[in-house]
Amino acid sequence: MFAAMLLCQVLLATAVFAIPTSKERFAQRLARRAGGFNHQSTPRQGVESAPVDLEVNAHDNVSNTLYSTNWAGAVLSNSTATWTSITGTFVVPTPKEPDSASGPHYATAWVGIDGYTCQTAILQTGVDFAVDGDNVGYYGEHHDYPAIPFVHLQGADRILRAAAWYEWFPAYQYYFSDISFKAGDTVEATVTATSKTGGTATITNKSTGQTVSHTFSNQPSLCEYDAEWIVEDFTEVGVGLAPFANFGKVTFTGPTATTNSGSSVGPLGATLLDIEQNGQVLTNTSVDSSSVTVQYIGP
Template sequence: MFASAFLVNVLLATAAFAIPTSRERLNQRVARRLGLDHQSGVKVASSSDIAATGNTTHAEFSSNWSGAVLVQGSGTFKSVTGTFTIPTPKEPSGGSGTHSASAWVGIDGDTCGTAILQTGIDFTVSGTRTSFDAWFEWFPDFAHDFSGISLSPGNSITVSVVATSTTGGTATIVNHSTGQTVSHTFSGQPALCQENAEWIVEDFESGNSLVPLANWGTVTFTGASAGTSSGTVTPSGATIINMEQNGRVLTNAAASGSSVTVQYTGP
């Protein structure tokens, strides 16, 4: 999803300790896709930042993204995939109310400003209750929920996007724990640049501000790869992005071989 400078006012009324309704979660996702551009808030890591996060190369910071991004020339990336275990989201230390985050893979949205193809899982916690949503999107259209798939903490999920052209492709989510697969086919969409491949955990936006961020523990994308016209590449050596809000680094992300790990380190 774009972490872009586009903003939208989406009214969301969520009572304390209440799980958002399906309509409210849709409104959150509409807002999220028109959220903050992480490019506008990226900075090169200082030595103290590196010491705090444990990342030693390619470190950048964002107010709402954490994970790994590969950046190549236009027309490079044809597919992106990764498998992770759905976490049990928790309220951060001292937090109360509703907290959320989203884990996804995508093509574009970092250096490409025109479109993004992505799919992922939202997770929300309110008190002792949790909820999960599977979604697909080709920005600038907003995200849509998949139906026909159930989601629970501990489920093994593979998320994949494939660009069959710059204006068409597919988004697929497989729940290995239940045997369910859902997929959506796109056509006639705004053109992708195909210059970014991403594995991200995000703090998304509702209205003009980021939603309270859930503590997801650790999300690890395994079997992470991106398809190109000349073969398959892994996220090893990708640009690492950590989430920083109000001067505090909230995540520790790393990429090694075919895995991307995004650990929540906030309060």
């Protein structure tokens, strides 16, 4: 009798621990609304080479430009631990489907630490944008779930959305639920590593005054080698790269990287990255002392 009661108590305790928290249920619901796939911003995926004619057309100075299947933007990189905080401000674009394409297309803009040379961990935060000219909801029955952070940006014939997220790779993206955007809103994104295994990700909608933040602890160790301002073709886990949207242009203004000695550095001298897929260069990145600009030049 005692053994049976003990077994019952163990089973009940196991069941209690198996019940997901409200936060976990919300994350699971987001994953289901995303068509059953989790989104993930991943380390830079290189390509062997870019076609020479496209390299020359894309940049006046190609010697400082590398090509990737998923990253476009600017990276400051050192071979020792250097970077502790990255910030940048950009305007939410109005994405479009590429020429001769239909259905959902996506892109994401973010700031982060690591993922370029050090690919074991990345601390990052940013905003996803999505478009669907077929008027198909990104999360399926989105109108039944008003708490989902993707919101209509504009237009009756196209669904346009944007949502803020944070990630400490190799974990997936998690969406902030208490902030929203529309096309033309100004976003300030900042990540700060308080240690190699902890830090914060903060997003502010400067047009509305909304601010959200997430604190990390006990994460895989950063190298703090790389400081980045990136537009990415993110990954749908289990599927591959998402269909890449024509995002127009994203300009990070006031891009600043803070070193572990407390000094602030701008993007001049950064390595430039552009996205090449299927032999075609899709972006054109440029920098000056006060900005990083990523322009869509694909079909």
